[in-house]
Amino acid sequence: MTLPQTKSSSKPTTPSPNVVAWAILSLAIGGFGIGTTEFAMMGLLPNVAEGVGVSVPTAGHVISAYALGVVVGAPLLVAIGAKMPRKTLALGLMALFTVGNLLSVLAQDYTTLLVTRFIAGLPHGAFFGVAAVLAASMVAPTKRGRAISMVMMGLSVANVLGVPLATFVGQQFGWRWLFVLVGGIGIVTMVCMFVFVPAQKAHPDASLRRELGTLKRGQVWLTLLVGVVGFGGFFAVYTYVANTMTDVAGFDAGFLPVIVGLYGLGMVAGNYVGGRMADWSVMGSIYLMMGFIAAVLVIYAATVHIQWMALLMIFVIGASGAMLVPSLQTRLLDVSPGAPTLASSLNHSALNMANALGAFVGGLVITWGWGFTAPALVGAVLAVLGLAIALFSGFLDKGSRTGRAAVDG
Template sequence: MPLPHAEAAPTTITKASAGPAVFALAMGGFAIGTTEFAIMGLLQNVTAGLGISIPAGGQLISAYALGVVVGAPVLAALGARVPHKYMAIGLMAMFTLANFSSVLAPDFGSMLVTRFLSGLPHGAFFGIAAVIAASLVAPTRRAQAVAMVMLGLSVANVLGVPVVTWLGQNYGWRLMFLAVALIGAATILLILRWVPFQPVHQEASIRRELGSLKRGQVWLALLTGVVGFGGFFAVYSYISPTMTSVTGLPEAALPLVVGLYGLGMVPGNIIGGKLADRSVMGSIYLVMTAIVVVQLLFWAAAPVPWLAVPLVFLLGAAGSSLVPALQTRLMDVSPHAQTLAASLNHSALNLANALGAILGGLVIAWGLGYRAPALVGAGLALLGLAVAALSGWLERRRARA
């Protein structure tokens, strides 16, 4: 169905002109993905440079995630009256300045603040980028346009993270933040050049955006993401010790394993967009089922290297293929507040990250071994599938009524 938001794309926008605009927005996703994940590979360098312990350094990761959760709804609501192009530029400017501040942060306290500030525009940028991208293409290609924006996040795991990690290890960890800031600045220039201006909806307001939170379907879609995607993170959070302790791979092979996961995210994102354009809810049902199956296969095959390693690729593909459908679903069930709804998806995914990591850690702490998180992941994905099924049933019942 076409976007019900009044900010439909002007008729002068063609497929050819939409491509550069989507690329510019995807570049922002690339910058965000690089800063979010590269710090994990440089954590020992960062903690040594700041003179803190590894557990304390983990707070830098948590601070970023907290910034995402807080910033997504707040900034999306506050920017309700700002034209989408200018909102995207403002959010990327905030992101760029925050990362540049991390280059100059003299101690742990100030670094904690800059990491929180870096996370604030994350969800709101992806939300506004998704709305812009969807408005630039035909209604039958909305989810694919959203997927292309999210592809920047996937490519960051394959290209951006390894490159800046190498830079940080060889030339100083602060270069990672400088590189991200430069990518952010380039993104601003690309948005200025290629993203078309669209006037803000005359009825747009903070109250209108927040009104989406009164819709039960919005909360069901968010819960689907938190629970279902939590299963994905339950496994990925502990992939390194699983591959070394259970699969028996040497530590030197871990970059290959993580790279396979990132490579899986790229086709997963593209396939997820195509599936969601055929049927958003059908895509969620199918992908959730695939996540359950892949998790169970990984649990069974973890001790066998030639089976476990390819399944890491499938884990990345299955998880990332869910994101375009969830993003599009939130935009559909909140037609008059799409920016806030799409932004909240990233708050949900960060909560899923925390939920999966906590539950996966619990079963390991209980002595059930490093394979146990895969069973937790399958259970969470199955629960997410049940929430999605309830959402679909309620929608069909309302349509019949």
């Protein structure tokens, strides 16, 4: 692959496939860094707790602070940057992410670490939202799903390569090196984006009011609700996967890295397939995947005590969840014409809320004494509810089209 030419032209041109490939790779590297810092913290939590002198449960609030930053930052930062060119906004968001992680290196106490993790989480959702819009704008409409999935591939690959590497480095050399590593990835991302991502002017009518106007659209909220509820089942299983695999499937704790790696490989495969499914049919893919996730979680609950089935199903669960994301992201672009950036960014706020919902309801049924397979069954119920919401959204779409056809006729 040869490097793209960056000479400007007075005549606007569609980026060549070579330019698009390098631009999407640059954005995916940012996703790789974000995924690494988000998920590696879970494996290093005991080290962090010891380092700042708190208990492990208390240290877990550091992860919650990051998630809260994601939820707050997505609408806030996109609204603030509404009039900025998208490339400039993406660079600024990655700069904030990098600074937040490097400040975490310097945190000497628990309170400071909470603040720096919150700062690092602020640009998470906004970056993915802007990156999705950038990627979709560089390709034909029939290839938007694939372009978005390639940006999200960085997040999936992080679970296979970035998280194990960062965990190893953190265990061997100290947990602060996780943030040094991620800060370095952030700097590489900014350099690559500056060189390879084509400049895009802001929408001529871009404004804070225009972006916030997206929130008046019922279909935006329905799509976000599909993500919060439907994806909650995915996280209900993932949150308690270690206990399920050791206590129910009977694996040794030392085998957990292999299990988590299988889960990550499933995400990579699912993300790849999901992009192509979104290009086939956005709503059709959402319907299909919500039903598939429900079925997969029921099978997982019924067969997890069989070790080879447990390994197979953990791969399939990772794949099924990742297959859904490109369609949700593309759907948000479709239902927010003229101001897609905020809606696209809110997808990641929704997924973090799904994380909280899944962990909560999963923990609730375990506390009630239903066992470690119960979260999967609760997750299946959530997936069915997500499917019902998606079907209602599609029904409203069909009704709207019928009404317009009647008026035109």
